[in-house]
Amino acid sequence: AHGSLTVDRQLVEAVSQRSAESRALRAEAATYREGLLVQATEVLTTQDRARALLAEAEAAATRQRAQQQSRTRQETAAAETSTLSSFRVQLDAVSATVTAALTPAQTARTRAAARDQGPVLALLVAAGSGYPQGYARTGQTVAGDATWYGPGFVGSPTASGAPYDPELLTCAHKTLPLGTVLHVTRGVLAVNCLVNDRGPYVGARVLDLSRAGSRALAYDGVAQVVAEVLAPA
Numbered sequence: 001a002h003g004s005l006t007v008d009r010q011l012v013e014a015v016s017q018r019s020a021e022s023r024a025l026r027a028e029a030a031t032y033r034e035g036l037l038v039q040a041t042e043v044l045t046t047q048d049r050a051r052a053l054l055a056e057a058e059a060a061a062t063r064q065r066a067q068q069q070s071r072t073r074q075e076t077a078a079a080e081t082s083t084l085s086s087f088r089v090q091l092d093a094v095s096a097t098v099t100a101a102l103t104p105a106q107t108a109r110t111r112a113a114a115r116d117q118g119p120v121l122a123l124l125v126a127a128g129s130g131y132p133q134g135y136a137r138t139g140q141t142v143a144g145d146a147t148w149y150g151p152g153f154v155g156s157p158t159a160s161g162a163p164y165d166p167e168l169l170t171c172a173h174k175t176l177p178l179g180t181v182l183h184v185t186r187g188v189l190a191v192n193c194l195v196n197d198r199g200p201y202v203g204a205r206v207l208d209l210s211r212a213g214s215r216a217l218a219y220d221g222v223a224q225v226v227a228e229v230l231a232p233a
Contacts (some may be wrong), residue, residue: 041151044166046064048089051215056092058084066148095167098201102155103163113161117170117194120181124169124192131230132192135181137212140229142173144206145222146184158197166211171205172197182227184209184217191216192230 061084082180103110123132131137133135149172153164160178164170170181180195184207193213200208207227209217 036102037152037154040102042156043094043098044151044154047095047167048211048215050091051088054084054087064202092167095165099155099163099165104155104157109161110157110163113158113196114163115158117162117179117196120194121168121170121181124181127192129190130185132181133231135188135230136233137183138229138231140177142182142206142227142229144204146186146207146209146214146217146219146225146227147200147202147205147222148219150211160196162196164197164210168210169193169212169216170196171207171209171213172199174198176200176229181230182207183230184213184225184227185221185224186217186219186225189217193227 077134100106123134127133142175149164149166151166154166155163158170158172160165169192173182173195174179176182178196182193182195184191184193191209191213193207193209197208200206205222206224214220214223217225
């Protein structure tokens with residue numbers, strides 16, 4: 001019995017040491033992530049400015065194409081639009097890289113959630129301000145104040161399991177089923193978002209949009225929006 005007690009004590013000591021090492025590693029990882037977050041915030045802030053300039057350039061190129069009559073000039077303007085689109089793709093890739101770097105743990109659930117929502121998000125991007133292909137209006141609406149996620153949430157797991165990427169068209173709602181698609185409008189502006197998180201839990205706010213969503217609706221801070229619930233047709 002004495003020998004068994006000795007083994008048990010050794011086991012307890014070993015487990016305690018491993019637990020202490022795990023806590024130390026978690027604390028070290030948290031500190032490292034905080035440092036990365038400062039750098040990521042700077043990168044994303046710079047990206048915001050770049051995307052604003054890119055939107056202005058794309059609008060100018062569109063106006064130029066509409067005004068120019070000759071085929072050669074139209075082809076030149078089309079080439080410029082294609083170049084601007086490639087810049088947007090590069091900015092999205094940077095955002096995805098930053099998100100992956102700030103995700104606490106890349107688990108099977110995290111990867112599966114991100115993979116599963118990918119096709120729907122692609123449809124929402126392709127739809128622009130219109131209604132996404134394959135979805136129909138249900139008549140159900142949500143109206144009220146909307147906010148948006150700040151850089152401090154980048155990489156944090158959403159309720160769906162996928163990490164928050166500010167450049168994906170996602171949003172948080174308190175009760176709508178995860179996977180619900182919303183057509184969100186603010187005045188004449190509109191964007192489609194996928195509900196993949198819970199919140200916001202401040203006052204009577206009804207939606208928390210990604211940065212990409214708030215940018216499409218041209219607001220910072222809080223804005224009045226109307227969101228239509230869509231369903232697969």
